[in-house]
Amino acid sequence: xxxxxxxxxxxxxxxxxxxxxxxxxxxxxxxxxxxxxxxxxxxxxxxxxxxxxxxxxxxxxxxxxxxxxxxxxxxxxxxxxxxxxxxxxxxxxxxxxxxxxxxxxxxxxxxxxxxxxxxxxxxxxxxxxxxxxxxxxxxxxxxxxxxxxxxxxxxxxxxxxxxxxxxxxxxxxxxxxxxxxxxxxxxxxxxxxxxxxxxxxxxxxxxxx
Ligand SMILES: [Zn+2]
Numbered sequence: 001x002x003x004x005x006x007x008x009x010x011x012x013x014x015x016x017x018x019x020x021x022x023x024x025x026x027x028x029x030x031x032x033x034x035x036x037x038x039x040x041x042x043x044x045x046x047x048x049x050x051x052x053x054x055x056x057x058x059x060x061x062x063x064x065x066x067x068x069x070x071x072x073x074x075x076x077x078x079x080x081x082x083x084x085x086x087x088x089x090x091x092x093x094x095x096x097x098x099x100x101x102x103x104x105x106x107x108x109x110x111x112x113x114x115x116x117x118x119x120x121x122x123x124x125x126x127x128x129x130x131x132x133x134x135x136x137x138x139x140x141x142x143x144x145x146x147x148x149x150x151x152x153x154x155x156x157x158x159x160x161x162x163x164x165x166x167x168x169x170x171x172x173x174x175x176x177x178x179x180x181x182x183x184x185x186x187x188x189x190x191x192x193x194x195x196x197x198x199x200x201x202x203x204x205x206x207x208x209x
Pocket of ligand 1: 125127128129146147148
């Protein structure tokens with residue numbers, strides 16, 4: 001089973017990808033994790049990646065493709081895998097098709113309003129701990145449980161920043177969605193339901209195959 005998860009920020013796609021990876025016992029491959037591990041390894045690819053990431057620039061498609069191609073050569077993917085955060089562009093999807101045959105693409109769909117609602121309830125602490133006022137609020141309003149410092153809204157989580165990022169996501173992802181729809185592998189899942197229900201829904205879809 002070779003599976004891709006697509007979804008906007010705060011869609012819960014990462015959570016679903018990890019749950020499914022545990023259930024099917026196949027690796028969860030997140031580009032963020034691979035980038036960090038490659039940089040840590042200190043090889044040439046890692047150094048090149050670090051140049052982009054440390055500057056806050058987007059990693060070019062060609063480089064991301066190379067990193068994924070290397071990862072998919074490893075022994076542990078022989079029974080399948082779940083890709084999370086890749087492909088992110090149409091060009092990446094075309095590249096992936098050349099090296100692998102994807103079975104299913106799950107799009108975890110939430111409205112922009114819901115994404116903004118979820119993100120605007122995020123609170124951060126300078127110690128690194130994060131909270132969500134909807135799902136895991138701090139014991140005392142506005143104060144970190146761990147260190148007692150005041151909580152704040154990160155710049156990244158400000159509604160205007162979130163709106164901009166969502167717009168970019170839709171622009172980049174629309175061609176991907178159309179591409180996988182045409183191939184008949186796209187399944188859109190309603191992401192505005194409880195985590196366990198969505199997980200069961202995904203399992204049922206896979207079993208039906
Ligand atoms: Zn704290």
